[in-house]
Amino acid sequence: MAYEEPITDYDHIVENCTCAFCGSNCDDLDFLVKGNHVVGVRHACRLGASKIMEDEDQRLKVPMMRDENGELQEVDWDTALDAAAELIANSVRPLFYGWSETSIECMKKGLKLTEYVGAVIDNQATICHGPTVQAVQNVGYPLMTLGEVKNRADMVVYTGSNPMNAHPRHLARYSVFPRGWFRQRGRFDRTLVTWDPKFSDTAKMSDIWVPFEENGDYGFCNAIRAVLKGKELKEDVISGIPKQDIIDLTESMKNVEFGALFFGLGLTHTLSKQRNIDIAIQLVQDLNAYTKWVLLPMRGHFNVNGFNIYMAYEMGFPYGVDFCRGYPRYMIGETTTVDLLNRKEPDVFLVIAADPGAHFPGGANMHLANIPVIQIDIHWGPSTELADIVLPGTFIGVETAGTSYRMDSVPIHMKSAIDPPETCREDEWIVNELYERVKKIKEEAK
Amino acid sequence: MTYVDKPTVSNVVKFDDPNVKKVQKIKVMLNTGTDIYQGACKKRGSTLKDEYRKVAGIAYMDPKDMARLGVANWESVLVKSDWGEVVVYAAHSRDAPHEEMIFIPKGPWANVIVSPETYCCNDPTYKGIEATVEKSDKEVLLMADLMRSVYRKYTKNEKNVDELPSLGEMPVYRKK
Structure with a gap:
């Protein structure tokens, strides 16, 4: 590991900024600012620091459109917005995807536009914790805030997630290492357990690692539930774990004072999908017959939970909401983005604060090569290679203030520390401007 | 350590x-x-x-599997699944042993070979996909070149996309 000199060359410090990376939304960061650039970040993890000290080379600074040869060309804001509005106004099945890395204020404008044109609005939950949301609708949500875990938990279980890679400060700030009111010795007062087929970086630092086999999560959780209910396990090895180990683990889970189960995409991306989460939630419910247990999905983006909360509050459905009939509809597998793309349904795709080029399966992305794509983002990414109109937004939490929801549904105000580049516009302004222009086109056509 | 040229990988198995x-x-x-x-x-x-191809265009493999194939760290392998094929770097996994299991971080390279099938459940199957790995002498493509060669959005009429000059490592657009 190379040694890096501490950063001393800065003008001023902006304290208590919120990190715009993962669902942990750490709100104790200090930005070291020099000449309207963040040159250093204190307290952030490697992921947060690298996002905040962005790559200036690839920052989208000007609106762009493809010419007849398919090359991107710089245009002015009016031209780009008019062209985008024209595409949206004349489309039959527009799909507005993304939103998880922008503010609630921007989603508000986005919902207005979606409702007006009768589009489908969806966010990244559709490719990550969508099954979790379905399971919550099936069997409930034994939720807590992360502060409770910090102050009370004496056993923390991570399954199907690798927070040391994806949420590096989660253990340090909320769950395992901090000293809490009832856990005065911090890490020494807690047992860290990882259930994962892989000897992940989190498993390496755990007290107990349970390496069940691939796709074994469903059977493994059910075996614990069976033991909890006093049933005899009929097989000697279940999901690759010896029977006695399951009985011992169940016993130790029953005998804690406060347990927390965190789960990630390892559960939602395997074949059993939402059924895995159903069982995990029911396991926590069963454990509550003996002691206090809670559960929380490890949400990825800093505002992916915010979109689900906001949409559920406004429209009654968490994601994949379709307005084509004039009223909101939500049908898993029908109005969700990857299914729509697999069926080649959308005729215009607007992507805001997301990167389908990097994160959708190729089979779904193939349809993006056939339809116009409008991108609102801050960096040149894989999606820019598929985008016909590119509108440069601003960086929420660094350049623009906004509201976001942490993974445990606590709303957090993210303040701005520096000014955005002059040629960029706020996401909220761009979406509102699209709405105004689409409205004008539609009304003139009447 | 926010900037890296490439991930640190161990080198534990001899090829002979x-x-x-x-x-x-x-x-x-x-x-x-x-x-x-x-x-x-x-x-x-x-x-x-280039950094992105080194961190996302990479298959973390069990060192024994790599020895069986005769590939060293940072050599290319061809990964094929029912959904497509892609050339990525091979590297020793820090989570080994996990024989006959490979891990490719999410990104444009992994997308080519993962299943878009959601089983009517909105979430594509990103994990647990059957694939094969073999040694390859092709170079791993940079992100822009990969997107061009896989999706061909703006090169539909080109016959040999792979022979076009590379799009490079910097944004390419015409300024006003």
Whole structure:
């Protein structure tokens, strides 16, 4: 590991900024600012620091459109917005995807536009914790805030997630290492357990690692539930774990004072999908017959939970909401983005604060090569290679203030520390401007 | 340590190990997901750069599997699944042993070979995909070149996309 000199060359410090990376939304960061650039970040993890000290080379600074040869060309804001509005106004099945890395204020404008044109609005939950949301609708949500875990938990279980890679400060700030009111010795007062087929970086630092086999999560959780209910396990090895180990683990889970189960995409991306989460939630419910247990999905983006909360509050459905009939509809597998793309349904795709080029399966992305794509983002990414109109937004939490929801549904105000580049516009302004222009086109056509 | 040229990988298995039986191709289970190097590079925005191909265009494999195939760290392998095929770097996994299981961090390279099938459940199957791995002498493509060769959005009429000059590591657009 190379040694890096501490950063001393800065003008001023902006304290208590919120990190715009993962669902942990750490709100104790200090930005070291020099000449309207963040040159250093204190307290952030490697992921947060690298996002905040962005790559200036690839920052989208000007609106762009493809010419007849398919090359991107710089245009002015009016031209780009008019062209985008024209595409949206004349489309039959527009799909507005993304939103998880922008503010609630921007989603508000986005919902207005979606409702007006009768589009489908969806966010990244559709490719990550969508099954979790379905399971919550099936069997409930034994939720807590992360502060409770910090102050009370004496056993923390991570399954199907690798927070040391994806949420590096989660253990340090909320769950395992901090000293809490009832856990005065911090890490020494807690047992860290990882259930994962892989000897992940989190498993390496755990007290107990349970390496069940691939796709074994469903059977493994059910075996614990069976033991909890006093049933005899009929097989000697279940999901690759010896029977006695399951009985011992169940016993130790029953005998804690406060347990927390965190789960990630390892559960939602395997074949059993939402059924895995159903069982995990029911396991926590069963454990509550003996002691206090809670559960929380490890949400990825800093505002992916915010979109689900906001949409559920406004429209009654968490994601994949379709307005084509004039009223909101939500049908898993029908109005969700990857299914729509697999069926080649959308005729215009607007992507805001997301990167389908990097994160959708190729089979779904193939349809993006056939339809116009409008991108609102801050960096040149894989999606820019598929985008016909590119509108440069601003960086929420660094350049623009906004509201976001942490993974445990606590709303957090993210303040701005520096000014955005002059040629960029706020996401909220761009979406509102699209709405105004689409409205004008539609009304003139009447 | 926010900037890296490439991930640090260990080098633990000798290729002339007499106990290892050499094979041309192995069947594996493919998992994708996030990884700290991929996350840091992607969210910083350095996706066109060589660094992104080194952190996301990489298959973390069990060292024994690599010895069986006769590939060393940072050599190319061809990964094929029912959904497509892609050339990525091979590297020793820090989570080994996990024989016949490979991990490719999420990104444009992994996308080519993961299943878009949601089973009517909105979430594509990103994990637990059957694939094969074999040694390849092709170079791993940079992100922009990969997107062009896979999706061909603006090169539909070109016959040999792979022979076009590389789009490079910097944004290409015409200024006003």
